[in-house]
Amino acid sequence: MADSQVPHQLLRVAKEVDAKLEAVLEEQRRHWTEVDPRLSEAIDELERMTTSGGKRLRAGFCYWAWRGAALLDRGSGPQIGSESLELEEDLIIRVGAAFEFLHVFALIHDDIMDNSSTRRGATTVHVANGRRLTESNWQGEARRYGEGVAILVGDLGHVYADQMIGQVDRRARRIWDELRIELNLGQYLDMRAAAAGELDHETARQVATFKTALYTIVRPLQLGASLHHDPGPTLLAKLDRFGRPLGRAFQLRDDALGLIGDEKWLGKPVGDDLREGKPTEIVSFALDEASAAQRSVLDQIGRRDLSSTEVADIVEVLTATGALGRNEEEIQRLLQEAHQALADLPFDEVTLDAFGALADYVAARDR
């Protein structure tokens, strides 16, 4: 996390959320080790993935939306720094930890589906535990065992996420349930479209909306804004108008980094999205413009055994068709749209500055 690109408004939240995550995992490990030391292995694996990095973006968006909405009451309600808001600040950090546990759950399960061997530079749970079976000369198939452990460790993260969210009221919980349904259905659509070779623009946008715009930005904003009091439909809609284009920009940036990023920073191999045949807007842009010869190169997308040369050939076509350039233009356009929506939010200057910094970071990061 010692990354000069990360805005201080995010670092501050991430630090507190990290401390909360550590405290929960430490307490759980102590408890379950007493019951049976073998049980703590599952918690160790969850901790390994939770503490191996992560930008804590969802916690950040949630925190600043809470702060903005709470300060709207400035005239009549409590001030930042007052005792009642300090109590609430503890709650919002718990909610931030909930988002991060949920994200680790989703990543551990995604890594099985994508058969990724590294995540945030660390060996993924299913790969590490498959190796453990082999190295320990245990019975059964390494792949099935490793994936089984990863399913359970992910499920455990899901439970801890929900435990952290436990104290919020019904209004905020509805948003929490909704975002979890969207997350799972978005991932289903992503995987299904990759298998069926549905690489059209509409599918790519639908996946980006569910998996990134709603899950990463809009819902954390709305949930945060709902924690202090009922924000009402107007504020929720304004947060949506800010978060939705920003979320799409985030996904387009992620897609581009997956093609032309630096593996050292990405923590995963470049080109894997192409091997998995993921529906991305970049590919759909290229399919719009490709010549017959270029199309035959693009038809290789989805082949699990693409070499790095073949990946480079596809990236060449994505560049030549203008798809990568169009992707970059879209990111800038969407970021501008988000900044315009930001100007319409009724929050204080400090909160708006934080959102601006988060928005630029999300759209411009190189890792």
Place this chain on the structure above:
Amino acid sequence: MADSQVPHQLLRVAKEVDAKLEAVLEEQRRHWTEVDPRLSEAIDELERMTTSGGKRLRAGFCYWAWRGAALLDRGSGPQIGSESLELEEDLIIRVGAAFEFLHVFALIHDDIMDNSSTRRGATTVHVANGRRLTESNWQGEARRYGEGVAILVGDLGHVYADQMIGQVDRRARRIWDELRIELNLGQYLDMRAAAAGELDHETARQVATFKTALYTIVRPLQLGASLHHDPGPTLLAKLDRFGRPLGRAFQLRDDALGLIGDEKWLGKPVGDDLREGKPTEIVSFALDEASAAQRSVLDQIGRRDLSSTEVADIVEVLTATGALGRNEEEIQRLLQEAHQALADLPFDEVTLDAFGALADYVAARDR
């Protein structure tokens, strides 16, 4: 569910819970089909597993514990049939549906870990969706795709379970969180012990305690009793003393049925627990008594390719060592222990009758 063995006290609850499950799934399907018809496929799969049978035991134990605890207030509080209890009855059916969604989630994920091809007589989610990829000539590996879909469909069931539990207070929610952690850690221990060949008695009992006694009986009872008002530690402890031996009896019955049951009723192949090398008390009993020759037969446990003849040889040793007989004796002893604890519960006659019928059913069922 049209099964003459099932007590009417369970059928009555199961019917209402089934209607709630159907209503939730129908509403979700309608909503998501409008967004994108492909999304509803995930809900269809969840529905297929939710409606393919299931005894609704957890909902049953929860319901009757709620009723017993609510009627303890008979003198001062509301009567069964009164308006406030009718409102609460709607909540308790939602909670019952939560238990059943959670159970379907656990089964779908377990079936991946055990590579089971049928469940409740239906094709499992990972097998059905792996076939879909092959039959549709989609890209990628059938196994990875099928298992990926099953992970997501299970995760979706987990979310719906939480959504159904959403309205309970903090006291009941703590029990809900605890039982989900126990479920996942119990399953981890089960899988790990099977891989490592840890078939000792203590491990088998630990797994049975987590995966069955607590998850299926003790926690549903305690959660049910907590819904009306704070039951206090004495009642929670009494429910534990009833539920824990009964839960172990349930697991021992399940283990025996997995060896000598009727595949037609079981909905899964006989001997799979032996092929998976599951730690069961029966096997640990046999290991206590086995001669060197018998032990060499038992050493085959955990071989994934055991033929039905080899399974029969192992069952022969389990019989000859007296392990199956001892298992049966244990079930009877545990059932008696549960009935004694039942006599100590402060509930009305109708509730106690229901618990008695549920207990006998759980320990004596042949499917």
